[in-house]
Amino acid sequence: MNAVPSGVCFYLSVAICWLTAEVDASWWYMGTLGSQVMCDNIPGLVNKQRQLCRQHPKVMQAIGAGMKDWISECQHQFRAHRWNCYTTARDHSLFGRLLLRSSREVAFVYAVSSAGVVYSVARACSQGELDSCSCDPSRTGSSQDARGSFDWGGCSDHVEHAMRFSQAFVDARERKERDARALMNLHNNQAGRKAVKRFMTLQCKCHGVSGSCSVRTCWSAMADFxxxxxxxxxxxxxxxxxxxxxxxxxxxxxxAHFKRPSKNDLVYSEDSPDYCVRNQDSGSVGTAGRVCNRTARGADSCEVLCCGRGYDTARLSRTTKCECKFQWCCAVHCRDCHQQVDVHTCKSQT
Incomplete structure (x- = not known):
């Protein structure tokens, strides 16, 4: 995964200012004036976003801290594909010129980043990190599910609040533009937010004699991202x-033969480039130097990933722990095993 540099404010074309977890956070503690100065100097924000930034600096910090989670998820989902959610530290937009297109990859970036905002804000609310929210106040009293009645307790994730904030902040620029691209961005942003809510789960604890579960206390929680x-x-x-x-x-x-998109679908208007070679105009970094699987037949195969250019093979020596044994009490002893492995990497364009 490509590292996200510290101390940098990234501006996606959705106008989210992502502040990394490592950024110097001293301004957060400078009070209202410090927040105003920082928010006023973030490039690309519209007035509504600057207003929310000034009013909720701790929320901005929570969003920044969660940035690495959705980037990591994006790169996990596309780890074996020609486009692997590559990020560049030298471009203020994080994804470079890729975001100028209306491709399906960009649709995914909008959706997963919007979902990441919801997840980060809701988590910060539940963990007591924000003054503006806490647990979901609507989860009180008694209710019931397929197993019977239960009492609301614990701390339910306040996803509705997080969705409202995400919609107000993330969508502000798109609502100002209202052109074809803005409509797609708004749609994909909402699809991402709905995806977080879709996987809310009911978690419960049993109370009663000998674990009889005569009384249950439950709370609503977000699933793993x-x-x-x-x-x-x-x-x-x-x-x-x-x-x-x-x-x-x-x-x-x-x-004509395509279905009409639902509210949960991702939408795009431009065909994607093949991502085989570096192309600054399309935002493609190419696949030269990517590790491929010589024996696979899928997207990570050397034939597909290298776009027919062929691959280089290097023999490397690796050391791993092996023949591990548990010794009473209480340690595990392993040997260092050395093995020679072949690593295949895609050739450059000739």
Whole structure:
């Protein structure tokens, strides 16, 4: 995974200012004036976003701390593909010129980043890191599910609050523009937010004599972000190519045999480049030097990943722990085993 440099404020075209967890956080403690100075100097924010930034500096910090999670998820989902959610430390937009397109990869980036904002804010609320929210106040009293009645307790993740904040902040620029690209961005942002809510689960503790579970205390919790990532990856696979309708208010399928997109689908309008070679205009970094699997037949195979250019093979020596044995009491002793492995990497364009 490509490291996210510390101390840098990234500006996606969705106008989210991501502040990394390692950034010098001294300004957060400078009070209202410090927050205002920092927010006023973030490039690309519209007035509504600057206002929210000034009012909620700790929320901005929580979003920045969660940045690495959704980037990591994006790179996990596309780790074996020509486009592997590559990020560049030398570009203020994080994904470079890729974001100038309206491809299905960009649709995924918008959706997963919007979902990441919801997840980060809701988690910070539940952990008591924010003054503006805490646990979901609507989860009180008694309720019931398929197993019977239960009492609300614990700390339910306040996803509704996080979704409202994400919508207010992330969507502010798109709502100001209201062109075809903005409509797609808004749609994909919302699809990402809905994906987090989709996987809310009910977690419970039993109370009673000898674990009889005569009384249950339950709370609503977000699932691991991997489930959101898996869901959005499937939506990427089935993304719908669209055109804006004649009124400029919604979408029609770009081709007659395509389905009309639902609110949960990802939408795009431009075909993707093949990502085989470096192309600054399309934002492709190419696949030269990528490690491929010589014996595979899927997307990570040397034939597919290297785009038919061939691959180089290098024999490397690796040391791993092996023949581990447990010794009473209480240690595990292992040997260092050395092995020679072949690593295959895609050739450059000739």
């Amino acid at each position: 991997r489930r959101t990532g898996d869901h959005l990856r499937k939506r990427y696979n089935g993304a719908v190519q669209v055109a804006v309708n004649q009124y400029g208010t919604g979408f029609t399928a770009a081709h």
